[in-house]
Amino acid sequence: MWVEKNKSGNYRFIERYKDPLTGKSKRVIVTYPTKNKFTTKKAQMELEAKIQERLRHIQDGNIKKGVTLHQVINEWEPIYKARVKGTTWQTYIVAKKHIKKYIGYNVQVSKITPKFLIHAYETMLYRDGYNNPTVKMVAFKMTSILRFAYRRDYIATQPPKELDINWKKSKHNDLDKKFLETQELERVLDYVYQKNEQQGAIFEWQYLTGMRIGEVLGLKVGDIFKDNGKYYAHVNGTLVYTGLKTSQYYKQSTPKTDDSFRDVFLPEKAVELYHRWSEGKDSNRFLFFIDDHFFAFTNLNCRLRQARKILDIDKPLTTHIFRHTHVSKLAELGVPLYIIQNRVGHADSETTRNIYLHVTQAAKSKWDDTIFSL
Incomplete structure (x- = not known):
C-alpha cells in the first residue's frame, strides 16, 4: 500500500492486486482527509476488503474461500x-x-x-x-x-435436493386438528361475530368459499359477478400491505400460483354476505373494508387465539383452518377431489388431499358399521 496526496489536500491510500482473468495489475483506492496511524490502518482494512470483494465476483472456476x-x-x-x-x-x-x-x-x-x-x-x-x-x-x-x-463458485457442489432429516411423525389425530367440526365452526363464528362483525364475515366467507385470507381481503366489489343466475367470485390477486394507511396496502395482481386464478361459485350464504358488504360501495372498493380502513392480518389470528382460549378448542386456530374446513365439508358431501382442488386453487396440495382422504375414510367407516348391522 502507498499513499498519494491529491490537489484538494486529501490522502489517497492505494493498493495493487492481480486480476486472475487478465493477469494484469489493478488498483483499489480509498480517500481520507488526514494521514495518521488510525486512518492508515483503517484504509488498509478497507482496501483488503475491496480486493476480496472484487476477486469473489470473478468467475474463474475456483472456489472463493472465506465467504460468509x-x-x-x-x-x-x-x-x-x-x-x-x-x-x-x-x-x-x-x-x-x-x-x-x-x-x-x-x-x-x-x-x-x-x-x-x-x-x-x-x-x-x-x-x-x-x-x-x-x-x-x-x-x-x-x-x-x-x-x-x-x-457463484462459493461452494464446490450443488446442495442436495433432499436431506435425511428425522421429521416428526404425523399423529393419527393431527388431520382432525386441521379443520373444524360443525359445532366447533358454529361456536367460533358466533364468538367472533359478537366481538367484531367484519372479522366474523371474513371468516365465514373463507369457510364458504375455501379462499385464502389474502384472496378474501383482496376481493373488490367488482370481482363478484352473476352468470346464468349464479354468483361467482373472480379470484385475481391477493392483498399486500406494509401499514394500515390506504397508501400502504394494495392488491397484488398475481395470486400465489397459476391455479389461484379462478372463478369460485358462491353458495347462498356467501351471496348474502356479498350484498351486505357491497352496499354503498363502488366496484373498485374492497368488499370487506369499512371506509377503506385496513387492519393488520395479525389482528385476525389474534382474535382466533382469543376464541381458542375462551371456547377451549384444542386445535390451532388460524385463518387457514376455515379453508381446510371448507375442504372437509365438501368431502363429506361427496364432492370429487379434483373439483375441490380447482375450487380452492391448489391443483397439487398434499394437505388438501390428506384431509379429503381422511374425511372420506371416516365416512366410509361410518357406513361400514351401518352395513354390518344389516
Whole structure:
C-alpha cells in the first residue's frame, strides 16, 4: 500500500492486486482527509476488503474461500426479492430470522455440510418444538441460497435436493386438528361475530368459499359477478400491505400460483354476505373494508387465539383452518377431489388431499358399521 496526496489536500491510500482473468495489475483506492496511524490502518482494512470483494465476483472456476453466509445472503436477496411476490418475500423474512439463529451469519458458506444443516433443522424440530412445515420452509429458502452460492463458485457442489432429516411423525389425530367440526365452526363464528362483525364475515366467507385470507381481503366489489343466475367470485390477486394507511396496502395482481386464478361459485350464504358488504360501495372498493380502513392480518389470528382460549378448542386456530374446513365439508358431501382442488386453487396440495382422504375414510367407516348391522 502507498499513499498519494491529491490537489484538494486529501490522502489517497492505494493498493495493487492481480486480476486472475487478465493477469494484469489493478488498483483499489480509498480517500481520507488526514494521514495518521488510525486512518492508515483503517484504509488498509478497507482496501483488503475491496480486493476480496472484487476477486469473489470473478468467475474463474475456483472456489472463493472465506465467504460468509451473510455475504452470500446480501448478494442473493436483491435478486430474489425482484422475482418473487410480496407475500413470498414476507415468508422469507421469517425464514431469515431462523437461518440467522440456527445456522449463523458468520459461518463460511463453503463449510456448510448436509450434516450441519440436518443438525440445525432437527434442533428446530425437537429442541425448540417447531413443526414440520416451518422447518421445511426454512430448509427450502436455505437451499435456494446455497444454489446461488454454487453458481457463484462459493461452494464446490450443488446442495442436495433432499436431506435425511428425522421429521416428526404425523399423529393419527393431527388431520382432525386441521379443520373444524360443525359445532366447533358454529361456536367460533358466533364468538367472533359478537366481538367484531367484519372479522366474523371474513371468516365465514373463507369457510364458504375455501379462499385464502389474502384472496378474501383482496376481493373488490367488482370481482363478484352473476352468470346464468349464479354468483361467482373472480379470484385475481391477493392483498399486500406494509401499514394500515390506504397508501400502504394494495392488491397484488398475481395470486400465489397459476391455479389461484379462478372463478369460485358462491353458495347462498356467501351471496348474502356479498350484498351486505357491497352496499354503498363502488366496484373498485374492497368488499370487506369499512371506509377503506385496513387492519393488520395479525389482528385476525389474534382474535382466533382469543376464541381458542375462551371456547377451549384444542386445535390451532388460524385463518387457514376455515379453508381446510371448507375442504372437509365438501368431502363429506361427496364432492370429487379434483373439483375441490380447482375450487380452492391448489391443483397439487398434499394437505388438501390428506384431509379429503381422511374425511372420506371416516365416512366410509361410518357406513361400514351401518352395513354390518344389516
